[in-house]
Each structure stands twice: as C-alpha cells, then as structure tokens.
Amino acid sequence: MLSETQKQQIEARGISVDTFQAQLENFKTGFPFLTIEAAATPAKGIKVLSADEQAKYISVAEGYKGNVCKFVPASGAATRMFKDLFEAADALKAGEKLKEGSPAAKFVENITSFPFFDAKAILNLTLYDKAWNYGAMPKGLIQFHKYENENRTPFEEHLVEGALYAKDANGDVRMVVTVSVEHQKGFEELYAQVKEKYEKRFGCKYHVTFTNQSPATDIVAVDMENNPFTKDDGSLLFRPGGHGALLANLNDIDADVLVIKNIDNVVKESLLDETIRWKKILVGKATELQEKVFGYLKQLDEKGADAPLAEIKAFMEDEFCVAVPEMPEAELVAVLKTKLDRPVRVCGMVKNEGEPGGGPYVIKNEDGTTSLQILEAAQIDKKNPQAVNAMQDATHFNPVDLVCAVKNYKGEKYDLLKHTDPKTGFISEKSFQGRPLKAQELPGLWNGAMSDWNTQFVETPLITFNPVKTVLDLLREQHCNR
Structure with missing residues (x-):
C-alpha cells in the first residue's frame, strides 16, 4: 500500500494512479520481443537512391512551401x-x-x-x-569546434545547419531544443549572445524554443521483487522515462515537417555540404511520399472499392514494406485507409562497419501485416534463431537522422501519442546508493514511440554521422583543425 506522502508525490509529478499501476504491471509482465522477419537491407527495406533521384529530392525540398522545424534532443549531460x-x-x-x-x-x-x-x-x-x-555540463554547451575568430558549441552548429536547410521563404528558421531544467538558463543565455550574429551571417530569423522533459513521463523504480523502490526517507524513487518521453514534446510542435537529429552529431562548417545535401534529400523524399499518400487517401474516400486497390497495396509494400494479406475488398479498403492515414517518416541509415545490433528491421505485426521498425539490441530475442540470423544479416545502423511529416491530408496535425506501441518499452537493472533496482524506459522516440508510422529507410553516407561520444572524438578531422 502507498502512504499518503507517496500518493502526493505521484500526484505532484502529474502521474495518474492508472499510469502508476500500469508502470508496476509492466515490471511484472515484462515487454514481449517483436517478431522479426528480416533485417532491412538494400535488397528489401532500405532505398539506395541514384544520383538523379538525389537531385530530384533536393529540388523537391528546395521548392517545399510547408513549415519545417528542427527538433534537437539536448538534455543529456556530458x-x-x-x-x-x-x-x-x-x-x-x-x-x-x-x-x-x-x-x-x-x-x-x-x-x-x-x-x-x-x-x-x-x-x-x-x-x-x-x-x-x-x-x-550538457554537451550542447561545450565548445566543440575551433574557428579562426571564434569557437562553437554543438548548439551553435545546429543553428548554422538550420539556416542552411530549414529556412522558409520568409527567412524564418524554427528549432525546438529539449534541455534539462537546470541547464535551460545556460542555453537561453548562449542563444541570446549568438542569435544576432548568425542571423546577420545567414540572412535569417531564428525562432528557438527550449522545452523540458515532463516529470509526468518519469517512471517509478522497483526492487528486485517488483515492489516500488523506496528511499531511506520513505519517498518513491522515480527515474526519467528515456528519450521516448520526448514524444510529448514532439507532439506539441505545430509544424508540417520535423527534422530530428541528436545534439552531438555535428561537423565543422567547412564539412557541412554533404550533411545539408542529404538533409534536403530526406526532406524531399518524405514530402513526396506524403503527397502520394494524400492522393491515395482521397481516392479511397471518394471511390471506396473502385479506387486502384492493387496499386495502393503495391505502393505500401514497395515504399514502406507494409505487406497486407489477402482479404475481401470491403475489408481491404478499410485496412488501406488505416495504414495510409498515419504520420510518415524517412530515416537515414548508414552502412554498418561495426558489430551487428540495433538498427532497421522488417517486423511482422500482430494484425498479420509487416512494417519497418528501428530496434535497439535489447529488443532482439537472442534465444530466437531467426532473430539472431536477422541481426547477423544487418547491413546498416540507425544514426538518428529522421524527417517526419506529421499532418494528415486535411492539414490536421496527427496526435502522435496515438501512434505508439506501449508494449515496446525497456527494463534494465540499475542501482541506487548501493541497492539493486529495476528501471523502466518508455518506448524509444524513434523505436516503439513511432511504431505506428509509415516508415521508409534511405541509405545515407557515413560522412553525415559524426557524433561526439568521448572527448577524444573532438580530435577527429570532422571536428578538429590539426
């Protein structure tokens, strides 16, 4: 039984009793492994674009009239x-x-x-x-790059990137950055210091919003018997819900297209051309796919079973690896509508030069259809031979390079919270002050939190992936002038 103090603690976080009980139930039941059909590869599941296709999608992106916003997760400490x-x-x-x-x-x-x-x-x-x-300090505020007359933080490099691919016809650049409460002031002060400098240089007007991960997305920890973990003072121990908690922040953004990239994946400006080029390619691909989806949805609405069902079905399988089993026409119309009427995301995938593990896979869904999903290594059943073989066959990994089209064909914003798979969370063993505990994370932002999206994977070059995981990474040529 919870004490009154513990109940007040839960309420103060904005967590409902039902949500709290569901968190405890997840610890008891665990999360099931997904059914993996195969690794997504260039043979099936990953698009490898020709030079002509790349040029086409750059042109589409440069002519796009919608509202593009960068979304940068930046709350982690260094x-x-x-x-x-x-x-x-x-x-x-x-x-x-x-x-x-x-x-x-x-x-x-x-x-x-x-x-x-x-x-x-x-x-x-x-x-x-x-x-x-x-x-x-958070990575976003650490000086990463040395220039002749200045040094730049990753936050500043994202401002530069935004000006080069996310500037609209009015010169506006929109960016939402998730930061921790304790470091928000530092980000705001840096932004105030450099905003005018970069606006003058790139001929733009920045609109940067800083948001925090809501405490309502925190998850209670439990002991090894799955009872709520209590600290010495009798209070409950809550832990952040992981990057999947940022779905609420993402859902609050009013934009047509969201571009997601981690704070530490930046390069010096002199090496930025390929990054900008490929970002435009992904934006162009996502917006073109969205237009095709809109066209098919209108046909299904207006014509029903007289719409080109075989063509739509083939489109879903070719573009999103959504294979729909045979069924009566009336039922097929409803299924195609449901599958089409979802957010669209195009995810860059980089060739895997390291150990196999998390990355892009083709999954068999409970309804008998298939879909493309980004899995973490922990979501793969190492005791299942088919899953292990798929992991060994993986050719690419996920660099977190996403372009998301989040409005429907009527111009209404999707409620992204309705397009997740709550059964794809994570449970791990941790400790607090020497005591063992179990911790739970929400479905990852680009994993289960986007499970019910139409997904396409596109091969992108390694030059677009330059994260700084250790301080010595700053000595690599992408970050250093040596």
Missing part, C-alpha cells in the same frame, strides 16, 4: 564524454601516473587542439566546479 578523464583524475589523486597511450594521456598531449583550452590547466579545469565544470 558525463560519459569525460568518463576516462574522471578515472584518470582519481588515479592522479591516488598518486598514480597517467598510462602511456591512455585516453587521458592523449587528451593531455593534445590539449591545445581542443577549442576550450585556455592554457591554465587540464583535467581539473575541464571537470570540476572551480573552473569549467564540463563534466556536469
């Missing part, structure tokens, strides 16, 4: 980025020396190459409160 340096700092305090060739040693050797170097100190200045405190 703690993992500096993990090796934290460990080295602890070792130095204990009287040890830096190991030759270690990440920390490379950091020290190349300190002058980093844009945040100011010649005063190295590890302590980088990590702790008495100086930059980079170890506790």
Whole structure:
C-alpha cells in the first residue's frame, strides 16, 4: 500500500494512479520481443537512391512551401564524454601516473587542439566546479569546434545547419531544443549572445524554443521483487522515462515537417555540404511520399472499392514494406485507409562497419501485416534463431537522422501519442546508493514511440554521422583543425 506522502508525490509529478499501476504491471509482465522477419537491407527495406533521384529530392525540398522545424534532443549531460578523464583524475589523486597511450594521456598531449583550452590547466579545469565544470555540463554547451575568430558549441552548429536547410521563404528558421531544467538558463543565455550574429551571417530569423522533459513521463523504480523502490526517507524513487518521453514534446510542435537529429552529431562548417545535401534529400523524399499518400487517401474516400486497390497495396509494400494479406475488398479498403492515414517518416541509415545490433528491421505485426521498425539490441530475442540470423544479416545502423511529416491530408496535425506501441518499452537493472533496482524506459522516440508510422529507410553516407561520444572524438578531422 502507498502512504499518503507517496500518493502526493505521484500526484505532484502529474502521474495518474492508472499510469502508476500500469508502470508496476509492466515490471511484472515484462515487454514481449517483436517478431522479426528480416533485417532491412538494400535488397528489401532500405532505398539506395541514384544520383538523379538525389537531385530530384533536393529540388523537391528546395521548392517545399510547408513549415519545417528542427527538433534537437539536448538534455543529456556530458558525463560519459569525460568518463576516462574522471578515472584518470582519481588515479592522479591516488598518486598514480597517467598510462602511456591512455585516453587521458592523449587528451593531455593534445590539449591545445581542443577549442576550450585556455592554457591554465587540464583535467581539473575541464571537470570540476572551480573552473569549467564540463563534466556536469550538457554537451550542447561545450565548445566543440575551433574557428579562426571564434569557437562553437554543438548548439551553435545546429543553428548554422538550420539556416542552411530549414529556412522558409520568409527567412524564418524554427528549432525546438529539449534541455534539462537546470541547464535551460545556460542555453537561453548562449542563444541570446549568438542569435544576432548568425542571423546577420545567414540572412535569417531564428525562432528557438527550449522545452523540458515532463516529470509526468518519469517512471517509478522497483526492487528486485517488483515492489516500488523506496528511499531511506520513505519517498518513491522515480527515474526519467528515456528519450521516448520526448514524444510529448514532439507532439506539441505545430509544424508540417520535423527534422530530428541528436545534439552531438555535428561537423565543422567547412564539412557541412554533404550533411545539408542529404538533409534536403530526406526532406524531399518524405514530402513526396506524403503527397502520394494524400492522393491515395482521397481516392479511397471518394471511390471506396473502385479506387486502384492493387496499386495502393503495391505502393505500401514497395515504399514502406507494409505487406497486407489477402482479404475481401470491403475489408481491404478499410485496412488501406488505416495504414495510409498515419504520420510518415524517412530515416537515414548508414552502412554498418561495426558489430551487428540495433538498427532497421522488417517486423511482422500482430494484425498479420509487416512494417519497418528501428530496434535497439535489447529488443532482439537472442534465444530466437531467426532473430539472431536477422541481426547477423544487418547491413546498416540507425544514426538518428529522421524527417517526419506529421499532418494528415486535411492539414490536421496527427496526435502522435496515438501512434505508439506501449508494449515496446525497456527494463534494465540499475542501482541506487548501493541497492539493486529495476528501471523502466518508455518506448524509444524513434523505436516503439513511432511504431505506428509509415516508415521508409534511405541509405545515407557515413560522412553525415559524426557524433561526439568521448572527448577524444573532438580530435577527429570532422571536428578538429590539426
């Protein structure tokens, strides 16, 4: 039984009793594995565009009159980025020396190459409160790139990107950035400092909104017996629901097209051409697909069974890998309407040069149809030979490069919260103050949170994927002038 204090704690977060009970039930029942038909590959599931097709979609994007908005998840702290340096700092305090060739040693050797170097100190200045405190800062506010007369943060590089592919006919650039409450002021201050500079340079007007992950999307932790985890003071322990919680933020945006890309996936401006080019290709592909979907929906509405059902069925299978089983015409009309009348997303996929795992797959749905889904490795049943074979056959991975068309053919915005699969969450084992616990995450933003979308995968080049996962990634040519 919950105490009155615990009930008040749940209510204060904006979590309903039903939602709380559903969270507990998920821990008890777990989440089922999806039925994988095959990995999505260029043979089936991933489009490889010719040079002519690429040029065509760039032209479509450049002529698009709708409202485009960038969506940038940027709330994560940079703690993992500096993990090796934290460990080295602890070792130095204990009287040890830096190991030759270690990440920390490379950091020290190349300190002058980093844009945040100011010649005063190295590890302590980088990590702790008495100086930059980079170890506790969000990646979006850390200086990534050094230019002749300035240094830039990832947030600034996203402003530059937006001006180059998301500027409308009036010169407006819209961007929504999700940030943590504690760091929102820092983002707002940086934006105020640089806004005019980039507006003058690119001839645009920025409209940037900062949003926070709602506490109503947090999920209670449980102990190893699936009982609510209580802290020493008797209060419940809640944890963030993961990036799937950002679906609510995404749903609040009034735009025709949303472009999603992580905060740390940026390059220096001199290397930006291919990124901009491919972003336009994805926008053009998504908007053209949406127009075709609109046309077919109108025909189904107006003609019913007299609409070109075989053509529509073939379109769904060729473009979205949505294979619809044989059924009577009247039933087929209803199914095609339901399958067409959904948000559309086009996702860039990069060739896999590492270990197989999470990425693009063809899935068998409960209703007998198939669809394209982005799965994390944890969603793949390692005890199922077919699933393991599909994982081994995977040729591409998900770089988080999405273009989403989120309005229906009547110009109304889809309620994205109605197009998710709540049974695709994650459960993992963690600890709190030395005590083991189970943590749950909502269906991932580009995973189960977009399960009920019409999805197309397009091969994009590796040059478009340049994340900074560790501080030493800033020494790569995409980020450094060395």
